[in-house]
Amino acid sequence: MPFLTDRVPKHRALRGGLVKWKPCHPLHEPTRRPGQPDRAGHCAAAPAAAPALNISMVDNTTRSERSRKAAIQAALAILARDGPGQLTFDAIARESGISKGGLMHQFPNKGAVLKALLEHQIEHFDRFTQGYLAAMGKDRPLANLSAQIATLRESITTPHSVAFAILPALVEEPELLAINRQMEAEAVKRIRAEATDPDLSLLRMEAAKGLALSALFGLSALSAQERDRLFERLLDDRQWPGSPEAKKPRTSRPAKKPASNAQNH
Structure with a gap:
């Protein structure tokens, strides 16, 4: 059998479609149908189909x-x-x-709705807290305490607050607040770590929480202006003893010593 030369076409139109044969030696092999053996008895495999993208699955998601x-x-x-x-x-x-x-x-069920709402609110207030820290500077003294107080104040000024639904949900779904308890435990740990007087810092945080919850559940007799003024007081480190920016009391000047009468003698 004579050897094939370059004059032999690399592709040949055959019934059933074209299959490009990749030679394993310098000589060219003609184009063959899928399954048609070559001179050595090897069959050309059919070309693999590209995986189809499931557009409907993406759209459904x-x-x-x-x-x-x-x-x-x-x-x-x-x-x-x-x-x-x-x-x-x-x-x-x-x-x-x-x-x-x-x-x-x-x-x-309704518990799943409340869980989704709680997670949504946690994400919202976490973004607020992180933004507050970034604007204030995390290296500022008592930064985590200030961020917690500011976030509690934000919770009563946000129009869509899920706090109204938490209390009724506790009766049937007490585990809903497990995430909240974990987050608060972490916040308390950070506040204690940065404070020179941890008890005073926690007292300020709990006072802010009381202002927020009493307002959310309609139990507060304070006006919005009074409540905001108290939040400002809780945020002002200068008004709390033991804080790095606390106001230092003025020291009176020592009294002048009376002139000695020895000079008169």
Whole structure:
């Protein structure tokens, strides 16, 4: 059998489609159908198909995340406007425009809704705390204490606060606050580490928490202006003894010694 030369075409149109043969030696081999053996009896494999991108799966994930965010925003709006007693699946469906079946797919029960709301609020206030620290400077004395007090004040000025729904939820879902307790334990640890008087720092933080909770649950007799003034007092390190910026009392000048009468004698 004569050897093939360069005059032999590298591709040959065959019935069933073209398959490009990659030679394992300098000589060229003609194009062969899938499964057709060469002179050595080797068969050309069919070209592998590229994996298809499942566009529908990506779209479904995007729609699901969009629906979840819309449901959370609707629930926050209901809490702020109508109170926790009106937070139902029907109300969320009307507010968000999502079908009740779609909501049940995202949130199997009301506890799941409250858990999602709590996680949403934790993320919101964590971003506020980190932004406050960045603006103030983490190296400032008692920075973590100031950030906690400022965040508690922010919690009562935020229109959509999930705190209204926490108290009723504790009866049926007490484990919902496990994340909050862990975060507060970490905050207390940071505050103690930076303080020269840890007890005083914790007292200031708990006072701020009392101002916030009494306002959130409608138990405070203070006006918004009075409450804001007290928050400012809690934030002002200069007004608290033991803090690095506490006001130092003025020292009186020593009295002048009376002139000695010895000079008169």
